Amino acid sequence: MVDTPYAPSRIRALPSWLLGRAAARGHRLVAEALAAEGMRMMHHAVLCAVAELGPVSQAELGRTVGIDPKDMVAIVNDLQKDGLVTRTPDARDRRKNAIEISAEGKRRLRRTERLGDAANAELTAALSDEERAQLVALLTRIVTPGD
Numbered sequence: 001m002v003d004t005p006y007a008p009s010r011i012r013a014l015p016s017w018l019l020g021r022a023a024a025r026g027h028r029l030v031a032e033a034l035a036a037e038g039m040r041m042m043h044h045a046v047l048c049a050v051a052e053l054g055p056v057s058q059a060e061l062g063r064t065v066g067i068d069p070k071d072m073v074a075i076v077n078d079l080q081k082d083g084l085v086t087r088t089p090d091a092r093d094r095r096k097n098a099i100e101i102s103a104e105g106k107r108r109l110r111r112t113e114r115l116g117d118a119a120n121a122e123l124t125a126a127l128s129d130e131e132r133a134q135l136v137a138l139l140t141r142i143v144t145p146g147d
Contacts, residue, residue, distance in 0.1 A: 087099055
């Protein structure tokens, strides 16, 4: 268990501090769960995006997920090396690469999604199903206040 750093009581009562601590715990739990499958969080996020958007150009993938192009190249290289995605010339623009999830990528994604779900269940274990749904709804409103 990671100790929570000391914070004065006034700060510990702030939503921003609580959200930050909850996010840190959630990231740790998910990162540990994905590591069991040999997957890092950014790689998992990119694999999820490829599964949802693909085939997608590498440049569009980077813009959509918000990853620097140099970092995206390294992540896609890793995913391709592991046989999780394919990179082929884009049929619409042969100067670009189209990234698509492979059959092994789909299998790995199903496993990592289950691991991520289990980590999130652990994160929210103290909540009832109704409270979990309410938490997600409230956090969604905080993250996207104009929607």
